[in-house]
């Protein structure tokens with residue numbers, strides 16, 4: 001099984017893992033940011049869209065939404081959830097679009113799936129090219145220097161007679177441009193328990209490094225990672241919501 005089994009062989013369990021995420025609140029907060037900072041347009045692309053929950057909410061908000069992802073099994077679920085949307089199988093570090101859009105998003109820290117700093121920079125350049133004038137790029141991100149390797153998020157969901165336990169946490173060695181997301185999935189039913197472990201390699205960077213990469217392309221606004229209240233980043237938190245307006 002691949003290191004990213006969660007997005008391939010186990011993609012059918014992905015939405016169970018994310019059952020506690022308020023996708024509606026996230027989509028609505030970013031819609032507000034687009035109204036405040038953007039060009040009021042309603043064309044949208046979601047990078048690393050996964051199974052398409054944000055695309056669903058953006059369509060329901062009146063957007064003409066599309067998504068891209070590198071794993072076809074995730075896109076198959078997204079297409080069933082959002083038959084109105086266009087989805088494409090692409091790597092976000094080198095993607096192309098038929099037409100520029102008004103809003104590009106990348107949720108759930110997926111921007112870190114750009115494998116290294118060179119690929120992240122290429123992704124940001126593609127996003128800039130893919131936006132219309134005053135278009136907005138919105139994503140959440142974690143500062144490598146604030147990662148606590150001991151911190152794990154755990155939750156359990158009962159589904160169709162089976163109990164699923166999901167664990168996930170960041171790991172950063174303390175130096176270099178690589179971090180990882182460690183995920184474990186445990187499925188227990190009457191016949192026994194199965195456990196899968198994934199380790200997802202990701203790019204690591206500090207917010208200062210990220211701001212330096214973004215500033216030639218965008219006016220950068222940073223907010224606390226709170227989708228209920230849009231409040232400026234306190235310069236201390238290790239998680240933040242970046243809102244970047246094309247210049």
Ligand SMILES: C[S@@+](CC[C@H](N)C(=O)[O-])C[C@H]1O[C@@H](n2cnc3c(N)ncnc32)[C@H](O)[C@@H]1O
Pocket residue numbers: 007018047048049050051052053068069070071074090091092093106107108110113114
């Ligand atoms: C944590 S999931 C997030 C999915 C969705 N954005 C959400 O909020 O539920 C990460 C997604 O990134 C996708 N992914 C990983 N590497 C990618 C890449 N280089 N380009 C595009 N998508 C990628 C995976 O297939 C997976 O669907």
